[in-house]
Amino acid sequence: MAYFQGETKGLNNYLFHCSFLRSLTGNEVQVWSKDDLRPYLLYLHQARVVDAFFGGIVFEAERSVDGSTLSSKSLGFGKPPTVDSWKETCRELFRRGQNLAAVVELSKEIPFGKMIDIWIALPYPDVTQHAFGIIDDTLLHFRQDHKDRKLALKWWIQQVATEWQALSKEVIGHRARFCGFVWSKSSLAPNDEQLVTDINGYLHELGYHTLWMQNYGTVKGHEGKRLGFDIVLTRPTYLGTKNRGIEWVETASSYVKAFEHGLILWAGGIDSPTLMIELLNLGCQRFAEAFQLFELPVKSLKQMYEKEDPMYVYVYAYTKKAYRPIPNPTSSIEK
Amino acid sequence: MYGIVHAPIEIAGQMGLICQTLKKRGFPVVGYNTFQTQFNFGRGIIDTDIYHLIKLFESTLHKFDLYHFHNSYTFLPDYQDLPILKDNGKKIVMHHRGNDVRLRSLAKRNNPYVNAESSFPDAEIEKNLKLFSKYVSAAIVQDYELYEYVKDYYEKVYVLPRLIDLKTFDHSVSNTENKVPIIVHAPTNREFKGSDVIEKVLLDLKKKYVFQYILVENQTHREALSCYRSADIIIDQILCGMYGNLSVEVMAMGKPVVAYIREDLKNTFPEELPIVSANPDSLRDRLIDLLENAELRRMLGEKGRSFVERYHSADIVIEQLIQIYQVVMGTP
Numbered sequence: 001m002a003y004f005q006g007e008t009k010g011l012n013n014y015l016f017h018c019s020f021l022r023s024l025t026g027n028e029v030q031v032w033s034k035d036d037l038r039p040y041l042l043y044l045h046q047a048r049v050v051d052a053f054f055g056g057i058v059f060e061a062e063r064s065v066d067g068s069t070l071s072s073k074s075l076g077f078g079k080p081p082t083v084d085s086w087k088e089t090c091r092e093l094f095r096r097g098q099n100l101a102a103v104v105e106l107s108k109e110i111p112f113g114k115m116i117d118i119w120i121a122l123p124y125p126d127v128t129q130h131a132f133g134i135i136d137d138t139l140l141h142f143r144q145d146h147k148d149r150k151l152a153l154k155w156w157i158q159q160v161a162t163e164w165q166a167l168s169k170e171v172i173g174h175r176a177r178f179c180g181f182v183w184s185k186s187s188l189a190p191n192d193e194q195l196v197t198d199i200n201g202y203l204h205e206l207g208y209h210t211l212w213m214q215n216y217g218t219v220k221g222h223e224g225k226r227l228g229f230d231i232v233l234t235r236p237t238y239l240g241t242k243n244r245g246i247e248w249v250e251t252a253s254s255y256v257k258a259f260e261h262g263l264i265l266w267a268g269g270i271d272s273p274t275l276m277i278e279l280l281n282l283g284c285q286r287f288a289e290a291f292q293l294f295e296l297p298v299k300s301l302k303q304m305y306e307k308e309d310p311m312y313v314y315v316y317a318y319t320k321k322a323y324r325p326i327p328n329p330t331s332s333i334e335k
Numbered sequence: 336m337y338g339i340v341h342a343p344i345e346i347a348g349q350m351g352l353i354c355q356t357l358k359k360r361g362f363p364v365v366g367y368n369t370f371q372t373q374f375n376f377g378r379g380i381i382d383t384d385i386y387h388l389i390k391l392f393e394s395t396l397h398k399f400d401l402y403h404f405h406n407s408y409t410f411l412p413d414y415q416d417l418p419i420l421k422d423n424g425k426k427i428v429m430h431h432r433g434n435d436v437r438l439r440s441l442a443k444r445n446n447p448y449v450n451a452e453s454s455f456p457d458a459e460i461e462k463n464l465k466l467f468s469k470y471v472s473a474a475i476v477q478d479y480e481l482y483e484y485v486k487d488y489y490e491k492v493y494v495l496p497r498l499i500d501l502k503t504f505d506h507s508v509s510n511t512e513n514k515v516p517i518i519v520h521a522p523t524n525r526e527f528k529g530s531d532v533i534e535k536v537l538l539d540l541k542k543k544y545v546f547q548y549i550l551v552e553n554q555t556h557r558e559a560l561s562c563y564r565s566a567d568i569i570i571d572q573i574l575c576g577m578y579g580n581l582s583v584e585v586m587a588m589g590k591p592v593v594a595y596i597r598e599d600l601k602n603t604f605p606e607e608l609p610i611v612s613a614n615p616d617s618l619r620d621r622l623i624d625l626l627e628n629a630e631l632r633r634m635l636g637e638k639g640r641s642f643v644e645r646y647h648s649a650d651i652v653i654e655q656l657i658q659i660y661q662v663v664m665g666t667p
């Protein structure tokens with residue numbers, strides 16, 4: 001029994017989650033500039049680069065500019081997606097000067113010998129969509145024909161791969177590597193299982209890694225490898241009777257270790273304000289070596305850096321295995 | 336228009352059909368289902384898990400105004416969401432579906448046959464109902480059999496019949512007159528439906544009558560419907576004292592159906608119910624009536640279709656639900 005560690009597959013261990021375009025409920029279109037990304041990819045002190053910070057980034061679009069559902073996380077919060085909204089996601093991801101293109105530019109500033117890992121969440125082919133749009137002269141219907149869901153995903157993967165090749169050639173001397181794609185729907189609907197298996201097979205043929213973000217307690221969460229995922233990240237969730245406490249992360253981490261998964265550390269929202277420190281306290285003692293994804297409120301770490309919040313230093317120290325538990329934590333991370 | 340969310344479990348395709356019909360009427364409605372079964376009703380609700388709903392809950396406060404919950408479940412464990420919803424000015428409708436409120440202690444008082452062992456424990460039901468009464472704007476039950484269990488806890492309890500999408504039930508081929516009659520029984524919960532008694536009676540009848548018995552279990556909804564289509568007689572449930580969803584579906588197909596209807600509940604229907612009422616003591620005789628009389632079967636089939644068209648059609652029932660929503664939301 002061991003936690004999954006990125007090194008075993010030549011991957012960086014600590015990632016952060018980066019939502020772009022429209023969030024679940026907001027109208028603002030989220031764009032990440034180089035300035036926004038710098039405090040994540042580089043550990044800064046008084047605007048000077050001290051070290052590399054996070055080892056990788058997961059880009060995920062929740063909703064398109066026109067409010068269509070892109071990520072499974074936004075199911076119920078947007079219109080069914082169309083081929084245009086998927087195209088827009090790819091376009092915005094690679095738009096020069098922002099989002100992924102900004103990461104690639106910024107990677108040139110990373111201290112020598114380090115690399116930034118790029119992961120991209122697949123859009124979810126929502127089965128409520130009757131008319132997705134025309135791809136290769138074929139009108140795709142996700143509801144009528146599940147083969148169409150696979151065709152749409154393959155098409156989108158090809159778009160991303162092509163865009164990546166162009167960007168990678170364009171930015172000379174960058175130190176970013178495109179590692180693979182992420183399936184971010186935690187639960188698998190009856191029609192999803194075969195789809196993810198097929199798509200994982202396809203991605204492996206293309207040489208990409210596959211990663212599943214699921215919840216502690218997700219049905220078949222322990223069968224990620226059978227479904228073709230290289231990495232499974234488990235999000236500690238809560239089914240208790242009181243406020244979400246750290247003991248649930250502890251419980252989830254035992255499961256994570258048993259099945260050789262990594263962890264998603266999420267904080268914010270209605271959680272205890274001390275949760276972030278508690279996560280770091282527990283993590284450094286229990287799962288420091290595990291592959292981990294930080295899922296924090298959008299741009300919150302940048303705000304911490306700007307406000308000289310010690311949390312910025314704590315998280316950095318944690319990713320370098322230099323963090324030591326802080327007793328009686330009080331955290332600045334809330335909504 | 337106010338946003339409506341249905342959650343967290345789908346039972347007998349009802350949540351999906353409500354959402355689908357409300358959408359047709361222009362309501363912004365979303366359904367989340369964490370109870371995936373072999374039935375796979377496929378009506379455009381979102382299949383997910385409870386963990387996703389927990390994580391999603393806070394965001395729903397920005398999106399929805401009316402929370403329509405099913406079977407005494409909500410978004411968060413131990414109903415932590417109910418006070419939050421109330422504090423945020425949200426309206427809550429609780430749709431009770433059966434085993435979440437059918438108290439064992441009360442069930443036997445009116446019905447010696449009922450098997451309520453699949454119900455939540457009595458203490459839990461009472462605790463839940465007391466809690467709901469503080470937060471829930473309106474409760475819904477599907478019939479007066481359930482009404483009894485919840486009427487003392489809420490200011491307003493609505494009886495909303497089960498819905499059916501009549502377009503998906505073709506009754507033009509309903510006059511099945513197989514040379515060897517086919518009897519179908521399709522239990523999801525054998526103890527609750529009285530399946531053992533049904534099969535014992537059928538075994539006994541086999542000594543004198545020629546018929547084929549088909550047991551429908553563990554099939555998708557589509558596969559099950561295909562079996563019903565070939566049937567001459569359908570047996571729904573003989574213990575509970577009220578008909579279930581199966582009765583509604585097969586009446587829509589123009590099939591004669593057997594279910595036990597408690598005597599004291601018969602007058603809660605607006606007209607004579609075209610269901611052959613049979614309990615464990617009378618099932619044998621009622622089945623003989625049907626086996627020996629093809630004309631009776633045909634006539635009951637026709638009346639059944641007409642009954643569901645008037646009282647269970649989704650388009651008609653949804654009007655009643657919209658009226659409930661209007662009262663709850665305080666909108667005209």
